[in-house]
Amino acid sequence: MLISYFEENKIFHLKAKDTSYIIQIVESKYLQHIYWGKKIRNFKLDYLKPFKGDQLNGFMFAKDNINGFSLDILPQEYPSFGNTDLRSPVYQTQFEDGSTISDLQYLSHEIFSGKKKLKGLPSTYVEKNEEAQTLEITLKDELSGLLVVLSYTVYKDYDVITRSSKIINSSSKDLKVLRALSASVDFSDDNFDLLQLSGAWSRERSIIKRALVSGNQSIESRRGASSPQQNPFIALMRKDADEDKGEVYGINLVYSGNFLANVEVCQYGTTRVQIGINPFDFSWLLKPGEDFQTPEVVMVYSDSGLGKMSQTFHNLYRKRLCRGNYRDKERPILINNWEATYFDFTEESIKNIAREAKKLGIELFVLDDGWFGNRNDDTTSLGDWYVNKEKLPNGLKKLSKDINEIGLKFGLWFEPEMVSQNSNLYRAHPDWCIHVKGRERSLGRNQLVLDFSRTVVCDAIIEMLSENLSTYNISYVKWDMNRFMSEVGSATLDANRQRETAHRYMLGLYRVMEELTTKFPEVLFESCASGGGRFDPGMLYYMPQTWTSDDTDAIERLKIQYGTSLVYPSITMGAHVSAVPNHQVHRITPLETRGNVAMGGNFGYELDVIKMTDEEKQTVKKQISDYKEIRHIVQFGDFYRLISPFENNDAAWMFISENKEDVVVSYFKKLAECNIKLKVLKFKGLDPEMNYRVIGTDEVYGGDELMYAGMVIPELKGDFTSYVWRLKKTL
Template sequence: MGIIFQEKGNIFKLDAKDTSYIIQITEKGYLQHVYWGKKVRSLNLKYISRFYGEQNSKALEEGVINNFSLDYMPAEYPAYGNQDFRSPAYQVQLENGSTISDLRYESHNIFSGKKKLQGLPAVYVEKDEEADSLEVVLRDSVSGLKVVLTYTAFKDYDVITRSAQLINEGKEELKILRALSANVDLGCKDFQMLQLSGSWSRERHVVKRPVVMGIQSIESRRGVSSHQQNPFIALMKGDADEDHGDVYGFNLVYSGNFLANVELEQFDLTRVQIGINPFDFTWLLKEGESFQAPEAVLVYSDEGLGKMSRTFHKLYRNRMCRGVHRDKERPVLINNWEGTYFNFNEEIIKKIATEAKELGVELFVLDDGWFGKRNDDTTSLGDWFVDKNKLPNGLDNLAKYINEQGIKFGLWFEPEMVSPDSDLYRKHPDWCIHVENREKTLARTQLVLDLSRKDVCDAIVKMVSDILDSVPISYVKWDNNRYMTEVGSATLPAERQRETAHRYMLGFYSVLEAITTRFPEILFESCASGGGRFDPAMLYYMPQTWASDDTDAVERLKIQYGTSIVYPSITMGAHVSAVPNHQVNRITPLETRGNVAMSGTFGYELDVTKMSDEEKETVRQQIITYKEIRTLVQFGDFYRLLSPFEGNETAWMFVAEDKSDVAASFFKVLSSSHKKLSVLKLKGLDPNKDYLLIGTDEVYGGDELMNTGLVIPELKGDFQSYMWRLKEIK
């Protein structure tokens, strides 16, 4: 059993793969955090006096509770309004207007396996023996509020998941003002905080800053997890780096508004919190009603960021992504968006697909513009019927033609949106998110459909399903191209209007569950103006995400490097596009564009019929190479070697789980007149194995490759790259 309860001391000990997480019930019934780190055997708590103050330590060891203070107790799910003046994990308002609550331990339950979260995506197990779970019931005796904290410890991963359920078992209504998913108080002040920040076309850039006294936080208020901030933070202790030191990672399994909060307080405790953003959020709990917070994934690493990342990668590949495509290699695709935009017809599409098939492409994706009267982005979202002016023989005929060429067919949708100039909006103007008597702000000339309403969700499921039922479709790109404004719903009463954004997410997840369950053979890829909703919750329904609308190879170095901090390469859509690049107007070599894109789910975003014969041959060879390394890239272990955030050079590599196969890539942004001998030291190899450098007769020991490295060839010019392939000699 990975979780035990020791009555002497009232201690819970949760053991994951190489990690221990320890909680104690104090004399007064509060739930106290004791330890999270490398696995330990002992349950002796005397050592914590070094961290948590003399008075609280004495209270723990001797039962002396008069001097006990919540203000320097490391809490598991703290309130506000008693003695703890730090940020609370939750807050509820009673009918008398007060916001004071006091949760005390009532009971607990330990069991094998992991339960599903009602209406929410979460990490799962396929067999009960993969994990053990702990439910701790806390109760506020005055209000009747019951909180169930759920912890799961995984046998094969250094992972603890957490969630919270709030239940009103009193006689009065409660209003939730704050309901975060996880709170951890760490007994240390010496932390660097790492976040993944940016904007449209420059998502998930790595940002590090020291944790200082007070509060530092990231959040989204945009209705989606956002381009600006990803729902992830890591705390790096002391001089921890890519390969060394203690790192604590926190990732929220949620696609909407979130808050990740770090507070360093007067006693050098660092409080870390993550959950739904309390900004503009309330939730009314009537008698007997409950509220389920999303799940938070907590990963501890004693070997730096790299080990933390590989833990997230394996967990998400194996126990977040679902369905028949989870363990399948993803196809090489071509998407016509940057090749044609809205300006295409049936003949153009057929030519692109046919030419792409000859180059080795396996899937053609028809992007925006195939429906309604969609000749630009001002019209037709919501009118999901084929534009016969562009496709006179229908979508079904086009898909069958492409299938007959030996290539699969995919299709773009944006089902969460509606254009004011559409039949759907004219028929149902109240179906969009809006506030009565307020102007509806347009973004990309569109509005957001109100998925907090069941009738709207049902309509979306039917509209999308009708197309998927009638056309042989193998892939769907599901897009979302704007944030939420004027957040309100025509069907919710006044006291529930601030529930709209979260009810939208619950409705959205129900739509995704219905459609992906009904069409299990279709590969779904999520997109939100590129990488605006790249979060683990989306991976639960759609096992890959378009990483960014910026397809420039140089910009993608930072985007894909940052994304790799949490998310595996198999989930990361990465395509080669034409030059000059449409986002930054940069001209980069086709070889470099290919080497960057081959580090994710590979494809092309251009019109291959406009390429020269030489370029087509390069594409053909790129696809051959990718198919050779596809299993390695999509299912291997990922190692970051050189950071684009720290210099002119970037490098990363993939290693097979059995250490037998290796692909390493090096990228140089700007050329220099300074000549020097440069080597690249590899990681993750077996020091006792010998490796053949593919394309040569050179053999290197794994220890040699990691300690002395490979010589980087001279690369002339800007934006150059090089890839090495190595195989174990058996």
């Protein structure tokens, strides 16, 4: 049994692969969090309660007038505010009388095999019921009729517990949800560092670590998307934890909109961690009988540092979050024309690039922005998803056919969530954008956000994209999103529901993606939001890969891809070789290094191959050939971080196939150094009892030797250099 309930002491014991999570019903009413960590057999853990009754001081409230019992010191599973717990609540509702106090108490529970889908939301899943068990605990506030169902799923083969909650109005009166976070976990101490992935456009997901202090520390997005500034992920690390050792608690929200991740250290040094939809500018009106479903939270415990945590996320997301025909397929090597041509291209120039790309071994051509409407710059035509006949006089049907005859698959760029004021769509429907009546409509990248909270807008987008995908032979879609939300409001929501706009937008977007990806299962969809501005589990549920960053500089990408790998598998990361000087930072890096960095994800090119020298083309041809040989290892193998670019002048990572037979190790040097000592790189994850041969040589090393003694790094001359080892298990 993955989940057990023991009536004598009212304890729920959830057992994942190597993780235990324990909850107890106390005073026959309240849910106490007992334990989350390494799997244990014993479940009689009353001694873990942090306080005894005589430790209460005169400023604590006795709950239910029970002497020595206060919610303000109880580690809770779903804490409210306003009774005797004065810490951060996980939820809050407002009733018709204006009060915001509720008192949820245990009502019932159910344990069943498998895992339910979440209504209208992405989530992890099972293919067979035996893969997981789910616990649903129902809580009730007797006075108001408020019900909350807490859902916990435990996976048999992963150190993963997922959580979500459903708020139900079972009364005869309206109520308003003011706060609806998905999960809350109380720890009995504060001996942690907080790790987060933060940054900005073109430098997404930098690793930031800081010590917890008394009070609240949080990350959040209020931009209408998960954002490049903050990722919906945090981890608590024990002070001695690092990449390979120590306890780490990773928490990731399966959601693509506004979120809050908050850590509160209370007066007694306990720690409360919460994550969910950002309560800022949010509320949700529930009519009698209606319910509100919160997004899922994926919780991963590791007893062996960040590396084990990452591999758990990677395996789960690759196998039980990403879906569709491409989940288990090798992804194609592509070339995108954006940095080669921007808006300035013709039908013939596109085909010329495709012809040269085919000679080099590339498999997919992607036509980026500028193919539609009157789109010759970024001031016009978003929303007008019909062919620009001035650029493509023979249309997309002919172009896609010609590209296919050259020997490449054909892909196309869309930005379906946006509209230009200078467009036929906007002129016909000026109220279809996110806006507040009478307020100025601020432009970002000369565009506005379509109101996906409205069914009519979603239906129109589904129809327009379906027509394109049905008419042309499209194998790949790059789904871009280049503007966050401002003046957030919807023309069709009444005053009591305006603060629902941002979340209704996400529900509409998820519906559009669900319908399109279901209708066109043969299309590989890649998510993009000015690069990595929406790199989150919610998007990966519909689109199994994401453009990692608009910053294509190889040296910048070391940090971006390294940070992204903390949570997200390499198969989900789009990584391309671009021209030099780089268009974002104007750095000149060797083509070899650019290729080696990009081979750490889904490999491709973003440049004009026609302008390359013959020598460069030969290098590209070899890169493509090499990647085809290692593609299955990179996309489906285990990933290990070896040297962090955040603390060092160099970086290294490695991939190893699931059977531990094939290995790829990549080392990168940023700036050249003089008169340095011999450097050794220690590998990870090898079979210590087996030998490995360095491909292309007669050198054979023991797996134990490579992991414990290491491999000497060759001397690399010049700035921005790299070296790659390929190894194979041998007798």
